[in-house]
Amino acid sequence: MDNNLLILAGISLITIFVTYLLTKQSVNKKVGQYKSIDEALTKSKKAQEALKEAIAAAEKELCRINAETANLQALKGQDDSLKTSIQEQQASFQKAQNSLNELIESIDQNEDKLNELMSSIDLYSRLDEYTTHGHFEMPEYLYETSNRYVSEIKDIRQQQKEMIKEKTAITFPESTIISNDNAFNKKILNGQVKLMLTAFNVECDMLIAKVSPSSFDRTLERIEKLANNLEKSAATLECGFDIDYIELKFEECKLQYQYILKKQEEIIEQKLIKEQIREEQRAIKEFEKAIAEAEKEEKMYRNLLDKARGELSKATDQERIEMEQKIAILEQQLAEAETKEERAKSMAEQTRKGHVYVISNIGSFGEDVYKIGLTRRLEPMDRVKELGDASVPFSFDVHAMIFTDDAPALESALHREFHRQRVNAVNTRKEFFNVDLVEIQEAVNKISGIEAEFKMTALAEDYHESLRLTATA
Template sequence: MEFLLIVALIGVVLFWAKSHNASTKRIKALAASLDERNEEVYRQEVELAGLRSQVSALAGDIASKNAEISELLSDIEDLITEEVRMGAQIEQLEKAKAGLLQKIAHLLKLRSSEVASFEAERSDLRRRLEALAKYQGIVDTEAMAKSLIDEANMMRARAEEEAAETRREAAQAAKVRIEKANQRLEVAGGEADKIVQLARQRAEEIAGDAYKAMNRAQEFTRTALAMKNIINGYGDDYIVPTYNLLDDLAEEFGFAEAGQKLKAARDTSRSMVKNGLAATCEYVEPERRETAIRFVVDAFNGKVDSILSRSKADNHGKLEQAIRDAFYLVNHNGAAFRDARITDGYLAARLDELKWAATAQALKDQERDEQRRLREQIREEEKARREYERATKEAAKEEEMLRKAMEKVQQQVEAANEAQRADFEARLLELQGKLQAAEEKNQRALSMAQQTRSGHVYVISNIGSFGEEVFKIGMTRRLEPADRIRELGDASVPFAFDVHAMIFSDDAPGLEKTLHRHFLRQQVNKVNPRKEFFRLGLEDIRQELEALGIEAHWTMTAEAHEYRETLRIEQQILENPSVAEEWTRHQQEEIEAEVGEAEAVA
C-alpha cells in the first residue's frame, strides 16, 4: 500500500516536473517574442525621430524658400516698375524726336518766308527801277538804280546762303539727335527686354512648372479667343466710339501733327525690326535663330499691315483686337521653333501705329465734315444773297410802278371835277399805302443783307421720319425761311417737316449756338454734334427761349398730315383688299405720268 502511494507520488512529481518544463519553455518563448517586439518598437521610434528631424529641416527650408520667394517677387515688382519707367523714357524720346521734326519744318518754313520776302523786295526794287526808266538819261539816277539792284541781289544771295546754311545746320542737328534718339531707343529696348527676360527666368526658377503652366494656360486661352474672333467675326464687342480717340488730343492738335505722330510710330516699328527688338527665340545657333525670328516677324507684319490697311475712324477697337489676336496666334505657332515669338514692345509699337492712323483718319473725317458744313453754309448764304437781291429788285420795280401810278392818279385828281375827285383821292391813298409797304419791304431786304448775323431760328419735327419728341433746331438767313424748311423735307426723308416755331433774331447764329449748347446732353447723334436733332419735349425748348426773354408763336402739336394719312391708308389696305388694289393702281398711274412728263421734257 505504501509502495503504491510512493509510486503515485512519484508519478505526480514527474507529471508536475514535465508540466513545469513546458510552462518554462512557453514563458521563455513569450519573453523572446516580447524582446523582439521591444526591439521593433525601438527601431520605429528611432525612425520616427529621424522623420521628425527631417520634417523640422523641411519646415526650415520652406520658410527660407518663402522668404526667398517674397524677396524675388519684390525684385520682380521692381523690375516691372523699371520696365514701365523705361517705357516712359522711350515715349519721351519719341516725343522729342517728333518735336525735332516739327522744329526743322518750322525753320525751313521760316527761311522760305525770308527768301520770299527778299524776293518780293527785289521785285519791288525792279519796279522802282522801271518807274525811273524815263530818267535813264540822267547818270545819277541810273547809278542809283544799278546800286539798288546790286544791293537787292546781294541781299538775296545773302538770304539764300543763310537759308542754305540754316537748312544744313538744322538737318545735321536733326540727324545727330535722331541717331542719338535711335541709339537710346535701341539701348532702352534691349535693357527692357533683358529686364523682362530676367524676371521671367527668376519667376520660373521660383515657381517652376506652375509658372510655366500658368503662362501656357493664358496663351492657350488667348489663342482660342483669337481663333474664335477670326471664325465668328468681331461684331460689336470691340467697337470704340470715335470721340474717345479725339478726347486725347489738345484743341489745337491738327491733322498734320497726327500724321507726324503716325510717321514717328512707323519709324519706331522699323527701328525695332532693324535692331532686333521685334522678336526673340530660344535657338542658340545664330542662323536658326535669325531664320525663326524673321519667320515670326514676317508673319506678324503681314497680318498687321493687312489690318492697318482697313483702318477707319470707327473701327479702331475691332482692329486693335485683331492685331492682338494676330500676336497670340503667331506666338502660338512660333512655339514650334524654340519659342520664337513677337515681343510685347513690338506689339505696343504696332498698336501705336493703329492709334495714330485711326486718329489721323478721324481728324481727316472731321475736317471733311467741317468743309462740307462750310460749303453748305456758303450755299445757304449765296441763296440768301440772291433772295435779298431779287427782293430788292422786285421792291424797287414795284416802287417805280406805284410812283408812276400815283403820278397818273395825281394828274387825274387835278383834272377831275368835284364828283370824281373823291374817288381819285381814295385811289391815291391806297397807292400811297402800297408804296409805303413796298419801301418797308425793300428796306427790310437791304437791312437783312447788310446784317450778316440776322436771320431766323426754327424748331421743326418730322414724326414719320424720326418719331415723337425729336426736334431739329436750326438757323437760316433766307428772306423766306419756309423755303429752307421745304428743302430739308426733300427726297432724303419720306415726309415733310412740321414747323413749331420760327424766331427772328438779329444774332441768329448766336441764338442757335446757345440752344445747342443748352440741350447738349439731348443730342440724338452723340458722335457728330453738327447734326442738329435733339430728343426732348417741345415744352423744354419753349421754356428755355422764354428764360432768354424771347417770345415766339408756337404750334405745340405737329400736323404730320402725310404721315397720319399714310397710317390711315395702311389700315384700310389691311382691312379691305379692294382698297389695296385701288391704291396700287393709282400709284402706278402716278408713276407712269411722271415718267411721261420726264420723257416729254427730255
C-alpha cells in the same frame, strides 16, 4: 403452380444449354483465329488498352462538354438581367437624346437672340452710350486736325523702326544650342526673329488699314492674338515680342482709327462750308432780286401817286373824295414797298441774319426727332416746304422759326448742345436730333436770350389721316 415452375425451370435449362453451345462454338471459332493463347491474350490486352484510352478521351470530352454546358447555363441565367440592363440603357439613351435635342434647340434660339442683340449694338461704344438708332458715339479726339494725326502716326512708326533696329522689338536668348556650329545657331535665331517681325508687321498693317468704329476692339484683339500665335511658333527658341512694341501697335491702331473719323469729319465740315457759301450766295441773289422788285414796285407806286395827285387838283368834289381815298391807299402801298426794300437791303448787307427753325416729321422719323437748321431766305417757309417736298412721305411741322442777327452762331450752338443726341453721329450734315422739344426751347432761350415762341404740338395731319384710312381699309 408447381407445373408452371417445372415448365419454367425446364425452359431455363434449355436456354442455358443453348447459350453454352453457342458460346463454345464462338470460342472455338475465335481460338481457331489465333495460333496460341499467348497471342490471343496479347491482342486482347492491346484491345483493352485501346479501349481504356478511348474511355479516358471520352471522359475528358465529357468533362469539357459539362464545363461548356455549365457556362451556357450560367449565360442563360444572365440573359434576363442582360435584357433588362439593355432596355434600361436604351431608355436612358432615348432620354439623353431628347435632352440633347432640347439643348440644341435652346442653343439655336439663344444664337438667334445673340445675333439679334449683336446686330443692334456697336462694338466700339459702351453699352450705356448706344443711341436708339444704332449709331456709335464719336470718340474724344486726341488732336484737332487730321494732319496732326498723320504726324503722330509717323512718329509711332519711327519708334517701331528704332526698336527693330536696336533689336529690342523681340526678346530672344543671346545664344541657343541647335548644333555644334555657333555661327549656324546664330543665323537660325536671327532668321526666326526676322520672320516673326515680317509676319507680324505685314498682318498688322493690313488690320490697321481696315480699322473702323465697328471693328476697333476686334482689331486690337486680333493684333494681340497674332503676337501670341507667333510667340507659340517660336517657343522652342524662346523668342517673344516686347510688350512696348505691342503697345506701339495698339497706339498706331488707335491713332489710325481716330484719323479716319477726323478726316471724314473734316470732309463733312468742308462740305458744310461750301454749302453755307452756296446758301449765302443764293440768299444774296434773293436779296438782290427782292431789292430790284421792291425798287420797281416803289417806282410804280410813286408814279401812280404823282399821277393821282395831279388829277386831284382837276377833280370835282365827288371825284375828289374818291381820289383822296385812292391816294391814301397808294401812299400805304408805297410805304410798304419802301419798308420791304429797306429790309432786303439790310439783310443783304448782313448775310448772317436769318431764321433758325425747329421742325419735326412724325410720319417719317417718329416722335421726339427734330431737325434744327437755318435759312436766310426772305420767306423762311419756302425752305421748310422744300424739305417736305424732297424725299419724305409727309410734310414737316414747324415748332419754331427764330429770327436772329447771327443765325449760323445760334444753329452751331444748338448743334453742340445736343451733339450726343444726334440721330446720325457720323454725318453731321444730317441735322436731326433725338431730344425732347422742351429741352430745345430751354436751350434756345439760354443761348440767344430770346423768349422764342414754340408750338409744342405736332399736327402731322397727313400722317394721322393716312393711319385712319389704313385702319378702315
